[in-house]
Amino acid sequence: MKPNQLLTHAFKKLLLWRLYNRYVIANAVIQADIKQTLQVRGSQVQYATIDKQFYHAMIYYQDYAYIFFWRINKLGCRWRYLFMNDMPCKLFRSTEIAGGLMCYHPFATVINAKSIGRNFQFRNGLTVGNKGNDNSQLPIIGNDVSVGANVVIIGAITIGDNVTIGAGSVVVKNVPSNCIIAGNPAHIIRRQDEA
Structure with a gap:
């Protein structure tokens, strides 16, 4: 490594140690985010200690x-x-998002929801927001929801637990738990308990 790279690497390690001690050790939500990221990515580091993760x-x-940086409200951190x-x-800071x-x-993602449950996964181009520019008309998203690319979820709707939303879907109505939905407008393709 060049001297500048060594300096940057050493500074990163010091900064990570400080961030870990200040924000990660006692925060179960941040720890759940870390574990979910490494598990879904298939990283072998998921079996290491939380500091290494x-x-x-x-x-x-x-x-x-x-x-x-969003979790710790430091997106402006230099x-x-x-x-x-x-x-x-x-x-949006007003969106309550559980761990994972x-x-x-x-x-190209904007998320403005009332609440989002555990283990929420999303891809690029997601829009979650209000209807008619009225922030009382926000979605509620359950646990273990996976969202494909370029999905739109708008209005005062509820998406249940264990839902997979296919790429390009437009979701404007309530979605029950345990199903796969897709389309514009989105509709149930299959229930998770079906073979």
Whole structure:
């Protein structure tokens, strides 16, 4: 490594140690995000200690780094660029999101929901928002929901638990638990308990 790279690497390690001690050790939600990211990605680091998991996720998954800085309300932190490039993604602070949040390439994503449950996975181009610019008309999304690319979820609707939403879907009506939906407008393709 060149001297500048060594300095940057040493600074990153020091910064990660400080971030870990300040935000990760006692935060079960952030720990769930880390574990979900590594498990879904199939990383062998998922079996290591939580500090090693955190370091790995921050260094190798810039989409996780984005989630981490959002969780700690530090998206404006001047050091975040050591871990991620500028990511055009907006998660509204008013959205309550349980642990296990995981994204693949969160580009062109806007999430403004009333609440989102555990283990929410999403891909690029997601729009979750209000209807008629009325923030009382926001979606509620359950646990273990996986959303494909370029999906739109709008209005005061409820999406149940264990739902998979296919790419390009437009969801404007309530969705029951345990199903796969797709289309414009989205409709149930299959119930999860069907063979």
